Amino acid sequence: QVQLVESGGGLVQAGGSVRLSCAASGRTFSPYLMGWFRQAPGKERDFVAAITWSLGGTYLADSVKGRFTISRDNAKNTVYLQMNSLKPEETALYYCAVRLFPGALIGDPGGYEYWGQGTQVTVSS
Numbered sequence: 001q002v003q004l005v006e007s008g009g010g011l012v013q014a015g016g017s018v019r020l021s022c023a024a025s026g027r028t029f030s031p032y033l034m035g036w037f038r039q040a041p042g043k044e045r046d047f048v049a050a051i052t053w054s055l056g057g058t059y060l061a062d063s064v065k066g067r068f069t070i071s072r073d074n075a076k077n078t079v080y081l082q083m084n085s086l087k088p089e090e091t092a093l094y095y096c097a098v099r100l101f102p103g104a105l106i107g108d109p110g111g112y113e114y115w116g117q118g119t120q121v122t123v124s125s
Contacts, residue, residue: 002026002114006096009119014088018121020081022096030054033099034072034079037109038092038121045095047107049081059106088125093118 008020022034035050049070050059058070069082079096097112104111 002029002031002098004096004098004114004116006094006116006119009094009121011122011124012086014086014123014125016086016123017082017084018086020083020094020096020119020121022079022081022116024077024079024098029077031098031100032102033106035059035097035099035106035112036070036079036081037095037097038090039095039118040089040092043092045109047109048094050106051079061107083121086121086123088123090121091123092121094121 002024003026004022004024006022012018031053033050033052036048037045038048039045047061048064049068051070051072060068067085072079095118096116098114099112
C-alpha cells in the first residue's frame with residue numbers, strides 16, 4: 001500500500017507561480033513513475049506531468065511545456081510540480097499519482113495504481 005499526500009496548493013493571481021509537493025509513504029518505495037493530473041469541476045481528469053523514478057525522465061502535457069517543471073527527490077520519496085505563468089483556466093484540483101509498472105500510456109489515469117487526495121489550485125484573473 002502507498003499513501004500520497006499533496007501540499008502547496010492555494011490561491012494565486014494569473015501569471016503567478018505555485019509549487020506542489022507530493023510525499024509518498026507506506027511501503028518500500030520504488031515505483032516506475034509518478035505523475036500529476038488535474039481536474040476542474042465538471043471536466044475529466046487530465047494529465048499534466050510525469051517523471052520516471054529511477055532515471056528522472058520527464059513528460060509534460062503540451063499545454064504546460066515551457067511553464068511547468070516536474071522533479072523528484074528520491075531520498076525524500078517526494079515529487080514536485082513547479083507551475084509558472086499560471087492561467088485562470090488552470091484552476092483545478094491537482095492530484096499526485098503513482099504507477100508501479102510500465103505499460104499503459106503515460107497520460108492514462110487508469111494506468112496509475114495510487115492517488116493522493118488532491119490539492120486545490122485557484123488562479124484568479
